[in-house]
Amino acid sequence: MQKWSIISYLARVNYSYKEKYLFTGTIRTDGSSRFGSNKRYGTFPSAAIAWRISQEDFMKKADWISDLKLRATYGLSGNFNIGNYTFITNIGSSNYVLGGQLSGGRVPTSLNNPNLTWEESSQLDAGIDLGILKDRLYFNLDYYNRITKGMLYNSEIPLSSGYSNAIINSGKIQNKGFEFGLNSKNLQGDFTWNTSANIAFNRNKVLALNENNDPIYSGRSGEGSYQHITQVGHPVGEFFGYILEGVYKNQADLDNSPKHVTSVIGSVKYKDVDNNGIIEPVKDFAVIGSPQPDFTWGLTNTFGYKGFDLNILLVGSQGGQILKTANQYLLNIDGIFNVDRKVLNRWRSPENPGDGFTPTTNGSRVIYRDVNSSWVESASYMRIQNITLGYRFSEKFLRTSKIIKGARIYSSIQNLTTFTKYSGANPEVSRNTISGNAVSNALVPGEDFTNYPLPRTFTLGVNLTF
Amino acid sequence: MRNYSKYIIVGMFFISLSISGCKKSFLDQTPEASLPGVNFYRTEADIKQAVSGAYSSISDMGRVSYWLFGEMRSDNTTNQYNPSDRGFEQREFIDQFLVGATAEPLQLYWQQNYTGILRCNEILIRIDEVPMSAELKNQYKGEALFLRAFHYFNLVRQFGGVPLRLTPSQSPADARSKGRAAPEEVYAQVIIDLNTAAQNLPAKYSSAEIGRATQGAALSLLAKVYMTQKKFNEALTVLRKVQSLGYSLVSVYGDIFLPSNKNNSESVFEIQYLGSQPGLSSNFLYQFAPWSSGSIVTGDPGTTLGGGNGWNIPTQDMIDAYEAGDLRKDASLAEGYTDITGEFVKIPYVKKYNHGIIERGRTNDNFPVIRYADVLLMIAECLNEQGFIAGGEPFVLLNQIRTRAGLPVKTPGNAIAALSVDNQQAFRDAILQERRVELAFENHRWYDLVRSGKAVAVMTAHGQYEIAHKTTIPAGSYLLNTNKLLLPIPQKDVNLDNLTQNPQ
Missing domain, CATH: 1.25.40.390 (Serine Threonine Protein Phosphatase 5, Tetratricopeptide repeat)
Structure with a gap:
């Protein structure tokens, strides 16, 4: 059993003048047992102002505007989403044999960090809400800029320390973007039709990492190589691997190209990133993709006619990528695994070169199953997330019953279908790491390591009100 | 504007918790299922x-x-x-x-x-x-x-x-x-x-504590360190101390490695394994078995061999390094195995650690780090580095090892050229050769090659x-x-x- 505790002090001031000018100020101080004894407390003030322009006298004439509000918020917030007890050295067991019997052994398993403290974000939000024609059309537009400092993450540390990683606070990351929402009552009357749409653009950028701003390498392929790189000026957790150029077409191609010690004619040809004539893991790795989408969106259409209601929800994401790390098995061409169909189109001879990108099974098989650009796929998708059709019995119909006051029957389909070019099971991915530690995922985003597909759920239901 | 105080809604001021005086202990949480380092190393x-x-x-x-x-x-x-x-x-x-x-x-x-x-x-x-x-x-x-x-x-x-x-x-x-x-x-x-x-x-432990590092282990390792640095005089001084600690050679070479003979009189330090405990067992038998040998070498029909097997396969040069009649050869390696069709498959393997399995995947073999035979050969080497003596103690030590292996002694001016050791360099070569076969598959060879140049x-x-x-x-x-x-x-x-x- 694990225990954690938090102690919080909170104060808030709300002020409103004639419903036109609104102000909220909050200050909170939190102390968490998850942090080092030196720095357990964090203080997080925030302030919000809003101006409801539509309440001003000069707006009274523009009666087509039903609501107009400008908002701004600035505040600090803290994150303590790490495992319990991570700031202290933990002792695990590792036994030995003495006197021909088990001798219980204890060993340190994690490194003490008395300075571990809150990850702090400062966020500026500015927005505008506009309702017109008695809110028949309602828009929101939000801009935000969030700077996260002292990011909590599982950092690699020199192996000669006796540990391989430790949870630390470091780095500075910016997330900024726009969110736009629209609600529209398209049709009113017997037949109603409402549309609600939203779209969000987020841009993620690393502003600083550590003392020397050395890149952070993270993830681990089946061959023990890194899979992700986080570097200043780039988004967090870009994919990192070999760049696949094709296969060695013939002897001349093999002789004149940089190669790995196991390269043969027809084997995989990677780019020699460091230009030393030799293909080597990590040293010849480069950024091969990024999981960050350009935008995500959602669209809900609701229809009503008499007792019937129909609700259709679409969601989507555009421009992100996936690193299909399951390929370390699916493209293991040793001959002892079931493999991806594309291996059928492999190089067999200079005359029968296949698709030009799938290598022979005769050599250099190990580096082909290490992280490379052929694992990167588009993660863009559109999903019919939910369709619900319902019928509400009229009160007139129910009047005969003394008990039932309301009744609705409905059926819904969750996750009807997903439109995507992604070859895996689900384009919305992220691997859960072994440590069960939320922060350790932050630096290894967008990885599909044989994730479970999303289930499609059919529901039939009755709502009764008594 | 005067009376806008009536519009003011102020004063939601709450403190969710104010247990003053016990803030520190309230936030001190330590794991119960495992031990925190702060509370360990105390008793x-x-x-x-x-x-x-x-x-x-x-x-x-x-x-x-x-x-x-x-x-x-x-x-x-x-x-x-x-x-x-x-x-x-x-x-x-x-x-x-x-x-x-x-x-x-x-x-x-x-x-x-x-x-x-x-x-x-x-x-x-x-x-x-x-x-x-x-x-x-x-x-x-x-x-x-x-x-x-x-x-x-x-x-x-x-x-x-x-x-x-x-x-x-x-x-x-x-x-x-x-x-x-x-x-x-x-x-x-x-x-x-x-x-x-x-x-x-201590020089020795009670039987319940056996397996811990001894004085002899520290001194023998120290001698190895000195010899790696070519400080043969310093090495000899500490090896002499080891000689006084009561170690002796086991009379039959193959018996040294028996699980029933762990930590014997010749053992100076060995890595302890226990076949009956899942996390504490060894599995050299499996790792060193040819992957093509099915259950013939391991004697375990339940385990399929693959990429984790077929390692540390003796080279032909190694096999040839044993002189005719060397009893250590058969105790240390096999030149191949007979498959189910009765055909001899010439893939040699190390069998020094093949003494059957306890459970699937688990063996009870310890792994030697330093043996007294190694100590004796180190003494002979150090003496020879101080100057070649035709006969005397270095030859006695070398031949003690050879005799146990069933081999004829090497001497200066021997009528058989292969047994004749006549100068310092020849003795060095004889020692390196003897170490190779005596200590084969005990992880000394690479270091011996490097330090001998x-x-x-x-x-x-x-x-x-x-x-x-x-x-x-x-x-x-x-x-x-x-x-x-x-x-x-x-x-x-x-x-x-x-x-x-x-x-x-």
């Missing part, structure tokens, strides 16, 4: 467990890394190429001198040694505060120092100068080292540690043989030069700790 029982934990580093390392770098890298053994399972290609690269700085087994070996060093350092900085008898405290300190020296000796021989960490990191902020120390600094520390260990450690020549010849006899050797294999005698520093620590890389 005698804690230290006892910490020392056992430190020993467990060598049993972990002993399973693969120890033979991978000490034996398979040498001319004694190679591997059986497995075309349908390339999962252990990096191990082959170690054998073929192709290993790169990012190789997984390389990093693991580095990490296992430093994990062991950390465990020792934690004990060493805490033990002085712990109430216990001075005698026991000295012993535990000695054990930790012995183990730390063992790990640093591995590191300095394989990587050259390495980060010298003598205290544990206190936080991630000081997890970096001061960079690579010079090899001489590492050796100097190893010598200090082993001298202290030798003073602190023969590694480049011997390994080049071995490589040429391998390339000529196998079609599976990658281009660029076995291109030996003195740079190749040191392994590359793992790339991870080159990056994270800003270490200089060894020239390759």
Whole structure:
């Protein structure tokens, strides 16, 4: 059993003048047992102002505007989403044999960090809400800029320390973007039709990492190589691997190209990133993709006619990528695994070169199953997330019953279908790491390591009100 | 405007919790299921467990890394190429001198040694505060120092100068080292540690404690360190002390390695395994069995062999190194196995550690680190380095080992040329040859080749043989030069700790 505790002090001031000018100020101080004894407390003030322009006298004439509000918020917030007890050295067991019997052994398993403290974000939000024609059309537009400092993450540390990683606070990351929402009552009357749409653009950028701003390498392929790189000026957790150029077409191609010690004619040809004539893991790795989408969106259409209601929800994401790390098995061409169909189109001879990108099974098989650009796929998708059709019995119909006051029957389909070019099971991915530690995922985003597909759920239901 | 106070809604001011005076204890949460470091290393029982934990580093390392770098890298053994399972290609690269700085087994070996060093350092900085008898405290300190020296000796021989960490990191902020120390600094520390260990450690333990490092183990390891530095006089002095500690040779060579004969009179230090305990058993029988041998070599029809098998396969040169009639040959290796069709398959394998299985996947074989036979050969070598004597003690020691093996003695001016040893260099060669066969598959060969200055020549010849006899050797294999005698520093620590890389 694990225990954690938090102690919080909170104060808030709300002020409103004639419903036109609104102000909220909050200050909170939190102390968490998850942090080092030196720095357990964090203080997080925030302030919000809003101006409801539509309440001003000069707006009274523009009666087509039903609501107009400008908002701004600035505040600090803290994150303590790490495992319990991570700031202290933990002792695990590792036994030995003495006197021909088990001798219980204890060993340190994690490194003490008395300075571990809150990850702090400062966020500026500015927005505008506009309702017109008695809110028949309602828009929101939000801009935000969030700077996260002292990011909590599982950092690699020199192996000669006796540990391989430790949870630390470091780095500075910016997330900024726009969110736009629209609600529209398209049709009113017997037949109603409402549309609600939203779209969000987020841009993620690393502003600083550590003392020397050395890149952070993270993830681990089946061959023990890194899979992700986080570097200043780039988004967090870009994919990192070999760049696949094709296969060695013939002897001349093999002789004149940089190669790995196991390269043969027809084997995989990677780019020699460091230009030393030799293909080597990590040293010849480069950024091969990024999981960050350009935008995500959602669209809900609701229809009503008499007792019937129909609700259709679409969601989507555009421009992100996936690193299909399951390929370390699916493209293991040793001959002892079931493999991806594309291996059928492999190089067999200079005359029968296949698709030009799938290598022979005769050599250099190990580096082909290490992280490379052929694992990167588009993660863009559109999903019919939910369709619900319902019928509400009229009160007139129910009047005969003394008990039932309301009744609705409905059926819904969750996750009807997903439109995507992604070859895996689900384009919305992220691997859960072994440590069960939320922060350790932050630096290894967008990885599909044989994730479970999303289930499609059919529901039939009755709502009764008594 | 005067009365806008009536619009003011102020005053939601609440404090969710205000237990003043006990803030600190309220936020002090420590795990109950596992132990936090702050509460450990406080009692005698804690230290006892910490020392056992430190020993467990060598049993972990002993399973693969120890033979991978000490034996398979040498001319004694190679591997059986497995075309349908390339999962252990990096191990082959170690054998073929192709290993790169990012190789997984390389990093693991580095990490296992430093994990062991950390465990020792934690004990060493805490033990002085712990109430216990001075005698026991000295012993535990000695054990930790012995183990730390063992790990640093591995590191300095394989990587050259390495980060010298003598205290544990206190936080991630000081997890970096001061960079690579010079090899001489590492050796100097190893010598200090082993001298202290030798003073602190008892010569013998009760049967319940057997397996712990002894005075003899510390002294013998110290002699090896001195000999690696060519300090033969210092080595001889400590070896003489070992000679007075009551060790003796086991009369039948093959009996030395029997699980029923663990920690025998010849054993100076060995890695302890226990077949009856899942996490504590050994499995050399499996790893060294040809992967093509089914259950014939392992005697275990329930385990399918594959990429994890067929390692440390004796070379033809190794087989030929045994003189006719050498009893050690049959105790140490087999030249092949007879398959189910009755056909002899000529894939040799190490059988020094083949004594049956306890449960599927588990054997009860210990692994020798230092034997008294090794000590005797070291004494003979040191005496010869002080000056060749035609006859006398060096020959007595050498021939003691040969006689047990059922071989004729070597003498100066022997009528049979192969048995005649007539000068200092000839005696050196005789010792190196005897060590090769006596200590085969015990992870001494690579280090003996390096310290004798023969590694480049011997390994080049071995490589040429391998390339000529196998079609599976990658281009660029076995291109030996003195740079190749040191392994590359793992790339991870080159990056994270800003270490200089060894020239390759």
